[in-house]
Amino acid sequence: MKEVFEMENRKSRIGIMGGTFDPIHVGHLILGEAAYQQFQLQKVWFLPSGNPPHKRNREGRATDEQRVEMVRRAISTNPHFSLSLIEMYEDGYSYTYRTLEQLKEQYPETEFYFIIGADSLFSFDSWREPQRIADACHLVAAVRNQIPSERLDAALQSMSRRYHSSFLKLDTPNLDISSAHLRKMIRNKESVKYFLPDSVIAYIQEQHIYGS
Numbered sequence: 588m589k590e591v592f593e594m595e596n597r598k599s600r601i602g603i604m605g606g607t608f609d610p611i612h613v614g615h616l617i618l619g620e621a622a623y624q625q626f627q628l629q630k631v632w633f634l635p636s637g638n639p640p641h642k643r644n645r646e647g648r649a650t651d652e653q654r655v656e657m658v659r660r661a662i663s664t665n666p667h668f669s670l671s672l673i674e675m676y677e678d679g680y681s682y683t684y685r686t687l688e689q690l691k692e693q694y695p696e697t698e699f700y701f702i703i704g705a706d707s708l709f710s711f712d713s714w715r716e717p718q719r720i721a722d723a724c725h726l727v728a729a730v731r732n733q734i735p736s737e738r739l740d741a742a743l744q745s746m747s748r749r750y751h752s753s754f755l756k757l758d759t760p761n762l763d764i765s766s767a768h769l770r771k772m773i774r775n776k777e778s779v780k781y782f783l784p785d786s787v788i789a790y791i792q793e794q795h796i797y798g799s
């Protein structure tokens with residue numbers, strides 16, 4: 588038993604924060620930092636997901652390049668955050684199970700902690716190949732949209748049983764913030780200061796993203 592524990596301990600642990608990041612905001616950053624601390628991760632990788640061609644250059648949205656640049660700026664002041672372009676395929680959508688299986692193959696000695704909000708957890712069953720995702724990582728979910736903590740706990744327990752895998756709770760306060768709401772605020776010329784890093788706000792203004 589002791590041996591197993593030590594083996595486990597030797598494995599490195601990496602957090603994965605996937606998202607559209609249109610734009611990245613403090614909710615994403617706080618989740619990444621909280622997971623880093625709580626699960627003693629070596630690093631948290633931010634993986635912006637690609638948009639298929641028909642979803643690119645949509646009115647009121649950032650381009651793929653702009654989303655990547657916003658992530659780059661947002662994480663630049665945190666030495667244990669880094670950017671991965673592994674999900675930025677030229678031809679569009681990537682699938683989480685494929686990304687994780689690819690990472691497992693590339694880094695067989697690493698345990699991956701996939702960080703999500705409760706809204707993503709509740710739709711997990713309808714993701715492509717959920718069992719393969721659960722087999723490839725620990726799922727780490729944070730409360731969102733004011734759902735009671737007990738409801739999240741119950742969901743995590745039943746998912747752990749269903750997928751024979753670990754679904755863990757990330758201890759963060761409810762953070763009432765979403766990219767959709769921020770896009771709307773920017774369009775309406777409302778201040779978004781402190782909802783996202785100053786460097787990202789400056790970039791949004793320079794590039795006139797979201798009708799700013």
Ligand code: ATP
Pocket residue numbers: 605606607608609614615618702703704705706707729730731762763764765766767768
């Ligand atoms: P949109 O409003 O465009 O859907 P979003 O704010 O949900 O944007 P995404 O890029 O879709 O951001 O989210 C990436 C991941 O981060 C998802 O798993 C989502 O649940 C989680 N997440 C985003 N914002 C929060 C938040 N405020 N609290 C908890 N989880 C969050």
Ligand code: MG
Pocket residue numbers: none
């Ligand atoms: Mg979302």
